[in-house]
Amino acid sequence: MTLDVAVHATxxxxxxxxxxxxxxxxxxxxxxxxxxxxxxxVLAADRLDARVVPALRRSAAATRRPxxxxxxxxxxxxxxxxxxxxxxSMLPRAAVTADRLTRAVTAVAxxxxxxxxxxxGDLLEHLRNLKSxxxxxxxxxAAGLTPREIAVIRLMADGLETTEIAAKLSYSERTVKGVIHxxxxxxGLRNRSHIIxxxxxxxxx
Numbered sequence: 001m002t003l004d005v006a007v008h009a010t011x012x013x014x015x016x017x018x019x020x021x022x023x024x025x026x027x028x029x030x031x032x033x034x035x036x037x038x039x040x041x042v043l044a045a046d047r048l049d050a051r052v053v054p055a056l057r058r059s060a061a062a063t064r065r066p067x068x069x070x071x072x073x074x075x076x077x078x079x080x081x082x083x084x085x086x087x088x089s090m091l092p093r094a095a096v097t098a099d100r101l102t103r104a105v106t107a108v109a110x111x112x113x114x115x116x117x118x119x120x121g122d123l124l125e126h127l128r129n130l131k132s133x134x135x136x137x138x139x140x141x142a143a144g145l146t147p148r149e150i151a152v153i154r155l156m157a158d159g160l161e162t163t164e165i166a167a168k169l170s171y172s173e174r175t176v177k178g179v180i181h182x183x184x185x186x187x188g189l190r191n192r193s194h195i196i197x198x199x200x201x202x203x204x205x
Contacts, residue, residue, distance in 0.1 A: 003109050006031045006038035006065075010045040010052065014093075018044055018070075021098040028105060037063070040105050044070040044093065048078050056085035066108040070096055074119060089114035143202035144187050152179045153199045156192055 009015035066088040088108035
């Protein structure tokens, strides 16, 4: 299957260069600049700035196509900002070759993500800081749950009803219901079964 690729850049020289890198790939078809759509968007810029971020957000709002973002020196902070704009791959400009860019395009079209190795370490460090500065400060674990919420969920998973959970933990029924409601609202979960599945996924129970 041939993938249609839209290519955009903040300067004409880079735009032409990206087009040349992808032009001879039989699995890809580079769209003309005035063609709409595409299965994947490749966007190159010096950095994420006031021109690039709004363009990414507009693209994310208008279409669900994944984005391969090429920046001069991408950072983990750039990645956290770009994630909300459907960026599935971020590559440093100096590392871009025809093969590497083609692999990134085909990977994101298949739903995968591609990061340059240095970014993986930066991202993990960023997530560790996020956990310590946000989750730990709020008394939440990686699943977004407090110790009290975990205690309630474990009893729910054992099949106990609200009255039984309240008696077991010396809470009022209203408190137990409030805990369950807070979990569903904060984490976007639908019901008790969904809460238990979420906790199991994170190894809480």
